[in-house]
Structure formats: structure tokens, C-alpha cells
Amino acid sequence: MNKSVYASPDQVSETKRHILTVLVDNEPGVLARVIGMFSGRGYNIDSLNVAEVSNDENISRITIVTHGTSEVVSQIEKQLLRIVPVHSVTNLDQEGSSVEAEVALVYIYISDTNKKKVYQLCDFYRARKIENENNTTIFEIAGASERVNRFIKEINEITKVEIVRSGPVAISSIKKNEEE
Amino acid sequence: MNNEITGAEIVLKSLAEQGVEVVFGYPGGAVLPIYDTLFKQNSIKHVLVRQEGGAIHAAEGYARSTGKTGVVLVTSGPGATNVVTGLTDAMMDSVPIVCITGQVPQHLIGSDAFQECDTTGITRPCTKHNYLVKDVNKLSSVFHEAFTIAQNGRPGPVLIDIPKDVQFASGTYEEKNKIIIPSHRLFEPSPDFEKNKIEEAVELISKAKKPIFYIGGGCINSGPKASTLVREFINMVGSPVTMTLMGLGVVGSSDKNSLGMLGMHGMYEANMAMHECDVMINIGARFDDRVTGRLDAFSPNSKKIHIDIDESNINKTINVDVPIIGDVKQVVEKMISVWKDKKYKIDTNSLNLWWDKINKWKEVDCLNYNNEGKQIKPQYAVQRLYELTKNTKTFITTEVGQHQMWAAQFYKFEEPNRWLTSGGLGTMGYGFPAAIGAQVGHPDALVVDIAGDASILMNIQEMSTAVQYRLPVKIFILNNEYMGMVRQWQELLHGGRYSESYTDSLPDFVKLAESYKAVGLRAKTTDELDDVITEMIETKNTVIADIWVTKEENCFPMIQSGSAHNEMMLSKDQKQDKKSAEKGKILV
Numbered sequence: 001m002n003k004s005v006y007a008s009p010d011q012v013s014e015t016k017r018h019i020l021t022v023l024v025d026n027e028p029g030v031l032a033r034v035i036g037m038f039s040g041r042g043y044n045i046d047s048l049n050v051a052e053v054s055n056d057e058n059i060s061r062i063t064i065v066t067h068g069t070s071e072v073v074s075q076i077e078k079q080l081l082r083i084v085p086v087h088s089v090t091n092l093d094q095e096g097s098s099v100e101a102e103v104a105l106v107y108i109y110i111s112d113t114n115k116k117k118v119y120q121l122c123d124f125y126r127a128r129k130i131e132n133e134n135n136t137t138i139f140e141i142a143g144a145s146e147r148v149n150r151f152i153k154e155i156n157e158i159t160k161v162e163i164v165r166s167g168p169v170a171i172s173s174i175k176k177n178e179e180e
Numbered sequence: 181m182n183n184e185i186t187g188a189e190i191v192l193k194s195l196a197e198q199g200v201e202v203v204f205g206y207p208g209g210a211v212l213p214i215y216d217t218l219f220k221q222n223s224i225k226h227v228l229v230r231q232e233g234g235a236i237h238a239a240e241g242y243a244r245s246t247g248k249t250g251v252v253l254v255t256s257g258p259g260a261t262n263v264v265t266g267l268t269d270a271m272m273d274s275v276p277i278v279c280i281t282g283q284v285p286q287h288l289i290g291s292d293a294f295q296e297c298d299t300t301g302i303t304r305p306c307t308k309h310n311y312l313v314k315d316v317n318k319l320s321s322v323f324h325e326a327f328t329i330a331q332n333g334r335p336g337p338v339l340i341d342i343p344k345d346v347q348f349a350s351g352t353y354e355e356k357n358k359i360i361i362p363s364h365r366l367f368e369p370s371p372d373f374e375k376n377k378i379e380e381a382v383e384l385i386s387k388a389k390k391p392i393f394y395i396g397g398g399c400i401n402s403g404p405k406a407s408t409l410v411r412e413f414i415n416m417v418g419s420p421v422t423m424t425l426m427g428l429g430v431v432g433s434s435d436k437n438s439l440g441m442l443g444m445h446g447m448y449e450a451n452m453a454m455h456e457c458d459v460m461i462n463i464g465a466r467f468d469d470r471v472t473g474r475l476d477a478f479s480p481n482s483k484k485i486h487i488d489i490d491e492s493n494i495n496k497t498i499n500v501d502v503p504i505i506g507d508v509k510q511v512v513e514k515m516i517s518v519w520k521d522k523k524y525k526i527d528t529n530s531l532n533l534w535w536d537k538i539n540k541w542k543e544v545d546c547l548n549y550n551n552e553g554k555q556i557k558p559q560y561a562v563q564r565l566y567e568l569t570k571n572t573k574t575f576i577t578t579e580v581g582q583h584q585m586w587a588a589q590f591y592k593f594e595e596p597n598r599w600l601t602s603g604g605l606g607t608m609g610y611g612f613p614a615a616i617g618a619q620v621g622h623p624d625a626l627v628v629d630i631a632g633d634a635s636i637l638m639n640i641q642e643m644s645t646a647v648q649y650r651l652p653v654k655i656f657i658l659n660n661e662y663m664g665m666v667r668q669w670q671e672l673l674h675g676g677r678y679s680e681s682y683t684d685s686l687p688d689f690v691k692l693a694e695s696y697k698a699v700g701l702r703a704k705t706t707d708e709l710d711d712v713i714t715e716m717i718e719t720k721n722t723v724i725a726d727i728w729v730t731k732e733e734n735c736f737p738m739i740q741s742g743s744a745h746n747e748m749m750l751s752k753d754q755k756q757d758k759k760s761a762e763k764g765k766i767l768v
Contacts, residue, residue, distance in 0.1 A: 025362075025365075028312065029300060029301075029304065032301070032304060033304060036304055036305055037305075071495065074495070075492065075495075075496060078491050078492035078494070079492050081491065081492075082490070082492055084308065084309040084329060084365050085365065086364070087364045088364070
């Protein structure tokens with residue numbers, strides 16, 4: 001019935017990637033409280049994303065990608081809940097089914113020799129060219145981090161690029177009560 | 181609008197409505213408007229300290245001895261940075277504090293103005309919550325929320341930073357009962373979820389053969405009623421009980437079930453019982469490293485019940501079998517009713533066997549020390565202090581180090597809220613200002629700061645405060661001219677190389693007291709000790725009693741860092757196995 005009192009060292013659960021979404025009051029300093037907790041207690045932040053939730057301007061959603069054993073991540077969740085302006089913490093990996101996506105903007109150094117290959121690859125990954133006044137080649141790709149990773153790896157093999165990435169945001173895909 | 185008042189007036193009005201009687205503080209440029217308003221009123225008393233660090237420890241002492249929230253008022257910049265240690269101390273020991281800091285006017289924020297610092301930035305990790313109030317109309321709601329947050333759930337310090345222009349600006353005051361605090365900002369345990377856990381826990385206790393209660397400071401924070409209930413429940417079970425440093429007094433020392441304190445310098449029988457128990461009931465303690473010793477050897481064969489108001493304490497260092505999130509008073513009350521309803525009774529035979537075993541451990545007499553000769557042993561000094569004060573309403577505070585542990589071992593506490601010590605942070609310099617705060621809260625009680633010669637110098641300037649307010653605080657210095665605990669560790673772990681732990685050029689503490697127009701007393705030998713203690717108690721003035729004790733006494737028993745509960749060192753002669761000593765050296 002009860003789990004063992006002492007997990008011996010070889011039973012420690014494996015380190016995994018976790019996506020936490022944290023709903024917070026949109027007040028000054030709230031992001032500092034959240035990330036300060038991570039650095040102060042020695043936890044990792046792999047990526048971080050903050051934006052207001054559109055239908056309520058007083059609430060923001062912070063999406064944090066972290067990694068750790070399930071014990072560590074559970075401690076992170078509890079420490080986050082101690083922060084006064086935090087409404088809720090959801091571990092999307094624990095929920096089982098969630099959808100995640102991120103956006104990357106890629107500046108591609110293009111030449112006559114690689115042009116064809118670049119456009120083929122972008123087409124394959126459904127990366128969209130963004131027109132801009134300087135007429136440089138900038139593509140936008142959105143999707144799961146793994147897909148973006150693959151795209152970047154392959155385009156890197158063709159030519160030099162500069163990349164910015166948003167880091168993932170994620171949402172639970174479990175059916176909700178629609179009336180809410 | 182006619183009913184507008186200034187920000188400074190809102191501050192005082194909020195404090196008054198919150199029932200604040202006393203503020204500990206130190207004025208400065210950025211809080212002058214608040215001090216001006218303070219001057220014009222009579223309902224709130226102000227205690228002027230001599231350094232801001234003293235103010236916050238005094239507020240802690242006041243809070244912990246009265247159960248009320250301590251209030252601190254200091255200026256911007258250095259005023260604010262000087263309270264950082266005290267805020268961290270209050271955070272670690274869960275003391276409800278509201279700290280008001282002045283800030284430079286808003287148009288100067290970020291310009292590196294005179295006495296400007298990023299107060300909310302600096303204090304974010306060492307407060308439960310903090311505010312920079314930019315709108316005078318939000319000031320009263322911030323104050324009311326701050327007091328609620330400081331007291332709610334696991335108590336702690338809250339800081340309110342107020343720019344000077346906001347103190348001058350006019351705005352409206354909102355009363356406490358008009359403020360609605362959203363529930364996510366507060367701690368609200370869900371009673372339904374806990375019910376089956378409580379039943380599971382009580383059933384587990386009823387089946388125990390070797391139970392032990394492990395009591396922490398959470399029982400004290402839950403109010404005096406919690407201690408009464410905890411005692412009642414332990415009596416019903418008939419189980420032995422041990423307390424952490426912060427939990428001393430929850431169960432009286434003279435209680436037949438009490439094994440005293442556990443942990444690094446705890447009682448041998450308490451630690452052995454923790455090691456060998458089959459059911460451990462942790463109420464309001466957090467498996468601190470001073471208590472657990474080596475984690476992988478901590479109480480290896482027990483089922484563990486953990487009652488804590490702070491969910492983050494559950495499974496933080498020690499995995500438990502039955503966690504219960506909630507307030508001690510409410511949870512224990514329910515446990516008692518379940519115990520009664522189900523007519524539970526622990527198996528008498530096994531319990532007797534368990535007590536037999538414990539009584540064997542008691543025979544080791546772990547606090548035994550060699551008390552020969554004319555020189556005063558520090559342990560003896562605390563014992564005599566206890567004997568001569570036990571019939572008086574006495575509050576004991578301490579600084580940090582050997583004297584703190586001897587006080588915990590040899591002073592017997594029968595009630596909660598009488599013992600004020602810096603447990604989590606271990607702040608030297610805590611005890612004297614905390615004693616001032618306790619005396620302010622209890623003008624007629626005897627308040628004694630058991631101190632060391634090194635610690636007392638960290639906030640000695642507060643002598644001036646104690647004398648100004650005619651606070652008859654007693655400072656009882658166990659003077660060995662060493663930072664005793666540092667010296668002890670250097671002796672045991674660093675080959676006796678006493679690097680910088682001897683204090684040369686200590687002041688003459690008697691003359692020091694006299695220079696503040698207080699009373700200085702000194703005892704050099706055992707014959708003088710009782711007279712000095714008696715005179716100290718009877719003197720209606722601030723007293724420093726300088727007790728010269730043997731210089732190289734060690735504090736035993738001791739679990740060295742990196743060792744387990746059943747590997748206690750009872751004396752210096754009992755050498756640690758070298759390998760584990762080396763491993764423990766890197767720990768603190």
C-alpha cells in the first residue's frame with residue numbers, strides 16, 4: 001500500500017523534461033519571484049515564456065520547461081505554489097495529453113548554390129518566408145520543439161543561419177467543460 | 181474629497197486597525213513623514229532601537245512570545261539592508277512580521293539616489309511576500325493583506341516598501357473588513373481531502389508497537405491550544421515524545437512522556453528512539469538536517485506520519501507514508517476524535533517493552549558532565565539559572581552556539597512561547613534584541629538572554645535601548661572567551677587548530693553594563709554563582725551577568741555531521757570513525 005520509506009539511490013526516478021504552466025496575478029515582480037525561486041533553490045530552467053492571458057488582463061501564464069526527477073519536479077511545483085501571486089501550477093507531462101508548440105525565426109544566409117536546397121527544405125517543413133523591407137531571407141517555423149530542432153539541424157547542414165526561438169508553450173488537450 | 185488622508189496617516193491607521201500596539205524601528209530620511217505622523221498620535225508605541233537589525237529581532241521576540249505580529253519600521257537603503265538577516269531569520273523560523281521600509285520618491289527610483297536600494301528585489305527570497313506601493317489609494321489594502329499573509333498558513337515576514345512621495349500623497353483609507361483577499365493568495369487546507377488521511381494516520385498509531393511523537397515549532401505557531409491538544413493526544417496514546425529546538429515547551433519537560441530534545445545535541449534516548457521506532461508522528465516539524473543526521477540512515481524501519489501546514493515540507497528531505505496538510509490544532513483535534521470514536525488503544529505489552537528499552541537508554545545519562553572544581557561549568561550555570569527562576573514566569577532567549585545548546589538541554593520548559601531562539605538561520609546576535617521584544621510584550625515577566633561572549637557583542641548596542649525603555653532584561657553570558665561552537669568543531673574536526681575562534685580584547689562586561697547605566701555582575705567561581713543569579717533576578721534594571729565558565733568545555737552528546745541518530749558521540753574520548761568524520765567535515 002505505502003511506498004518504500006527510503007528510495008535507495010538506484011531507485012531514484014530518471015531525469016525527465018517537464019513543462020509547467022503557472023498561472024499568476026499580473027503584478028510587478030511576479031516573474032522575478034518565480035525565476036528567483038528556481039535559481040535560489042538550484043533548479044533548472046530550460047526555457048521560459050510569459051504572456052498575458054487574453055481574456056483576463058490581470059492574469060499571466062508562465063510556461064517553464066525544466067528537467068529533473070519526478071521528486072525534484074514535485075518539489076518545484078510545491079515551492080511555486082507558496083508564492084503568493086501564483087494561482088495554480090500544472091505539470092503538463094503529468095496530465096498525459098497536452099499539445100505544445102514553439103516559434104522559431106531563422107535568418108538564412110542564402111546564395112545561388114544553396115538557394116534551391118534551402119527552399120525545398122523550408123517547403124518540406126512548412127516554414128513560411130517572412131517578407132521584410134531589407135529583402136533578406138527570414139523564415140518562420142512553428143510546431144513542436146523536436147520538429148523545430150530537426151529543421152534547424154538540417155538547414156544548418158546546408159548554410160549558415162541565425163536563429164531565435166520562443167521556447168515552447170503548451171496546453172492540456174483534455175476535454176473541458178465548454179460552458180466555463 | 182474630504183475624507184482623504186496622507187499615506188503616512190494611512191500607515192498608522194492601518195496599524196491601529198490591525199491592533200498593533202508597538203512598533204520597533206529607526207528613523208531616516210525616507211520614513212520621516214511616517215515618523216511625523218507617529219509623533220502626533222498616542223495609540224501606537226514606538227521602540228527606538230540602535231541598529232535596524234536589533235529592531236527586527238526585537239519584533240521577532242515580541243511576536244514569538246505574544247503570538248501577535250511583530251512590526252518593524254525602518255528607512256530606505258541601509259535601513260532596509262540591515263533588516264535582511266532578521267527577515268531571513270523570521271522566514272526560516274516562521275515568525276509573523278510586517279516590516280515597513282521607506283523608499284526614495286518614485287521619480288528617483290532607479291537613479292541610484294542617496295540611500296536608494298532595490299528593497300523588494302533584495303528581500304524577495306527572504307520574505308513570504310513583499311510590496312512596493314506606488315499608489316496611495318492601495319496602501320490600506322496592501323497593509324491589511326500583508327498582515328493576513330504574515331499570519332496565515334505558515335507564518336512569515338512580509339515587507340512593505342513605501343516611496344516617500346506616497347507617504348505624503350493624499351488618498352482614501354479602506355477598512356479591514358472591506359478588503360477581499362483572493363483565496364489563491366492565502367493558505368486554505370481542504371478538510372475533505374485530509375479526513376481519510378487522518379483516519380489512516382490514527383489507525384497506524386493505534387497499531388504501533390514502538391511509536392514516537394516528533395514535535396516541532398509548528399505546534400507553537402498553531403497557538404497555545406495546539407500544545408494542549410498535542411499533550412492530550414500523546415497522553416491518550418501513552419507514547420514517548422521528543423521535541424525539536426523550536427518545539428521545546430509544547431510538551432512540558434517534566435511530562436512523563438517527554439524525552440526532551442532530539443537532534444545533533446539532543447538527548448541520547450530521544451535519538452535512539454527515533455532510530456528504532458516503528459511509527460513516527462511528526463507534528464509541525466520539517467526534518468531539518470540538525471534533526472535527521474545522515475538521511476540514508478534516518479529512522480530506517482518506521483512508518484512516518486507528517487503533519488505540516490506547508491505542503492513543500494512534505495517529502496522534501498524525508499519521504500513519508502501518511503502526509504497531512506493542515507494546521508496542527510485542527511488536525512490533532514480531529515485525530516483525537518477519531519481515536520475516541522474508534523476506541524483505539526495501543527497494545528500495552530509492546531508499549532511497556534518499548535518504554536523499558538527507552539529507560540535503558542536513559543540510564544546512559546547523556547547530559548552527564550564532570551562538575552568538579554571551583555570553576556563554573558557552563559552546564560551548571562544553566563542548571564542553577566533554571567532552579568532559581570523556575571517558579572517565576574520566565575522567558576528565555578538565546579544567541580547561537582554552545583550556550584544555546586546548553587540552554588536547550590539544561591533549562592526545562594513547561595510551556596510554549598517561553599523559549600525564543602534562532603533555530604533555522606542560527607543568527608548570532610538574535611537573543612538580546614529578542615529579549616527586548618519579549619520584555620516589551622511582557623513587562624512584568626522575567627526575561628533572560630542566555631548568551632555567549634562572542635554572540636552578545638553582535639548586538640550589544642541595544643543595551644542603550646533596554647536602558648532607555650527601562651526594560652529589565654537580563655543578559656546571562658556564559659563567558660569562555662571563545663566562539664565556543666566554532667572552537668569545538670575545530671577541536672573535533674580540524675585537528676585542534678583554533679583558527680580565529682579566540683576573542684582577545686573582550687570588554688569588561690561589568691563596566692560595559694555600568695557605562696550604559698545598567699547593572700553589571702560577575703561570577704568567577706561556583707560559590708559566587710547563586711548569589712549573582714539571585715541578585716540578577718532581583719535587580720529591577722537591565723543586568724549583564726558575566727559568568728566565567730571553563731574555557732574548553734564541549735557540548736555533548738553530539739551527532740557529528742554525516743552521522744546517524746544511533747552514532748551519537750557522548751564525550752570527547754569516544755573517537756569518531758575517521759572516515760565518517762572526514763565525510764562529515766564538508767557538511768555544516
